[in-house]
Amino acid sequence: LTTFNIEHVLSRLRASLEANDLNQAVQTLEKLRTPDQAEIFEALPAGDQVALLPQMDPEQSADLLEELEDRDAAGLVRALPREAVTRIVEAMEPDEVADLMGEFEPEDVRELLTRLEDPEEIHPLLLHPQDSAGGLMTSQFLALRRRMTAREALQAVHAWKPQDDYLSFLFVVDKSGHLMGEVSLRQLIVANPQDELAGFMNPDVISVRAGTDQEEVARLMKRYDLLYLPVVDRENMLLGMITFDDVIDVLEDEATEDIQRLGGALPLDEPYLRMGTFAVTRKRIGWLMLLFLTESLTGTVLRHFQSELQTMVALSFFIPLLIGTGGNAGSQTTSTLIRALAVGDISISDALRAWWHELRVGLLLGLGMGAVAYGRALLWGSSPALAITIALAICTIVVWANALGAVLPLLASRLRIDPTVVSGPVMSTLVDATGLFIYFSIARIVLKL
């Protein structure tokens, strides 16, 4: 592997561009693999992108456009000369063209379609919502027939001249186009040339309807390790197929949503830097406000213990430390459980075991933290009685936070709510008010306030 060094390639490319040597620049780009080309391209100013793309080999330009985000690709296409657009779009996969068209106004789409050689390939794809199976599928596929022999099937592939080097499965239909089975290229090659497909095809094909949501598509393809998923209509007629690379992005988007939700914010709909200040604020203010209102319970608890606070102002020094540690312990627990739920290490039926597990872990952690807190309080010159209060409080709060952190994600999952809503911020907010109550109750007893 010749490793790809983006800085190195960029500086070479910029040198060629500054010297107005477009040919040299195009050569540098064309030597790269598509994902590397895309990374380089995104780092170039728009003017250079518009200058370079039409000079590249149309196949390579098409691959590059497919690798870019739809919105970036659409922006680029708008700035290109019309004949360059036609040439590049002709070389793109129909499903990618359909996705790209989703970014344009209907009249621009109609106009572009009139300029294409084969608009019928793309037209049906435009009818499906982009986030459905129909929106993900390509209509370019070879359907084999049951009565074909292995040799005839291989000849059909040879004549079809597919572009896709990942090609490994082909679908078999009856004479009206109903999906009947699948064969792999491997099977076609290994079989006796005169064997009929019906004899060795796999009739148990997983397929989806055109309206199936893309997250379900992604889940199926991941669970069953599918590279190709056929899309059918209500009569089981084969409409198209989805390839795995169309779904990888869906899986990545889902992971992004999870992590943003874990941070206590609604998922962003677009790449981060592209969202405006107001849009990002809107995604965050709701949760922040809800957490604020819940958190304001802490004020109520503190007012309740006003006389204790007045008698011993030193009690307040430990407030952030105690509730902060509780929130941290709770976050550790929920993040572990949320992930264990997601990958299937635990299920709702394990709720009691998980709870008992966290209770014991909480006790161990609490004892450890309590001992350290006792020492820290004495170091600050607190009385032994106050130090014992702090130690007891931190131990109890950690156990409580762990128990709560174990229960909430499972409860959410039971109620069919995404467990990632029980994020770190939610946990610390819940632990804060209850933790203060625990703290002052212990203080009242131990310090006889």
Add this chain to the structure above:
Amino acid sequence: LTTFNIEHVLSRLRASLEANDLNQAVQTLEKLRTPDQAEIFEALPAGDQVALLPQMDPEQSADLLEELEDRDAAGLVRALPREAVTRIVEAMEPDEVADLMGEFEPEDVRELLTRLEDPEEIHPLLLHPQDSAGGLMTSQFLALRRRMTAREALQAVHAWKPQDDYLSFLFVVDKSGHLMGEVSLRQLIVANPQDELAGFMNPDVISVRAGTDQEEVARLMKRYDLLYLPVVDRENMLLGMITFDDVIDVLEDEATEDIQRLGGALPLDEPYLRMGTFAVTRKRIGWLMLLFLTESLTGTVLRHFQSELQTMVALSFFIPLLIGTGGNAGSQTTSTLIRALAVGDISISDALRAWWHELRVGLLLGLGMGAVAYGRALLWGSSPALAITIALAICTIVVWANALGAVLPLLASRLRIDPTVVSGPVMSTLVDATGLFIYFSIARIVLKL
């Protein structure tokens, strides 16, 4: 798609098992697809697993064992009769056998190898660490020669009779076995039968050394959409190849580690419920203690403002609310930035833009939260001056938390530290002490304390 309903299948299976109808149970299982079989199997008691597995078709048993976690598979294998083990292991992929053997004692491995027909296939794989390219690869592959024609290559595949239906790429070597290129099955079928591979193979193959870490392997396969990655030695001799399904688990493990780290804990090495109380505690106590010691700065700040607190005990009522909101705002920011970094939406060179973005978002959020906090404080009967203090403090703290939350993940990434260490717990801990300082400084000025 005949949808898979685990409860339904389980109850049918349990009924067969209770009626001692092992045949019926095996039939029910064998009708399922492998991932579904594995889910069902994991839900059965160990005794039933040991009874069912040897009755199943060896190919299916092998697939099922491969789908289970290595440790579960090893436990099951230990409990099976020896001849059943030999039969099933013979049907497994060599790389999966090697992984499984990693769970056994060396003498058991040696003993099992003596019972296999082809121990040489597995032996070299045992030499590589499990988390390296050598540990992931399979040694079962067909190497083609440059001077072969497309027809000869197809005949070689036909004679080799591979099992893998995903087969789509084959590698080309010179006469001493050095990796020279790759061809796809598609190319072999589409090419003129008499064309030599050297004429149309892709000579620019991405390959790795046997010692390459599995995370680098996963990164390469994901970035370049590779289904097969050849593994070579220092002389570029082809040793084996890694298939994509071996890497999917690596990618999933990485996501798990990220999420656990985001919760402020070290990643667990094993499935959650399998780890003991002490082991889980060990993974968490370090961070919890470090955060505690950092958080104890809050005590120092509060002691510094002791006289203000004594003069106006009501100031303490707002402590958890103010620092909690700051921590939440910071967590929202870091989680967004960490993910944007991971998927490549931003890079270090965007640091200034991201910081400016968050500063503006923070200002908007801060103004909104300040207005609400002002109202909330008045509702609690605070004086207008105290309410203004709270509003100003929350606005400043949110802006500060957002700015800090934007900078830290990028700083970590710049220092080549995994940005996920800047987790929610770390953010709230950092914001707590600094937030208190902001709060009391504002209080001192506005309330003239």
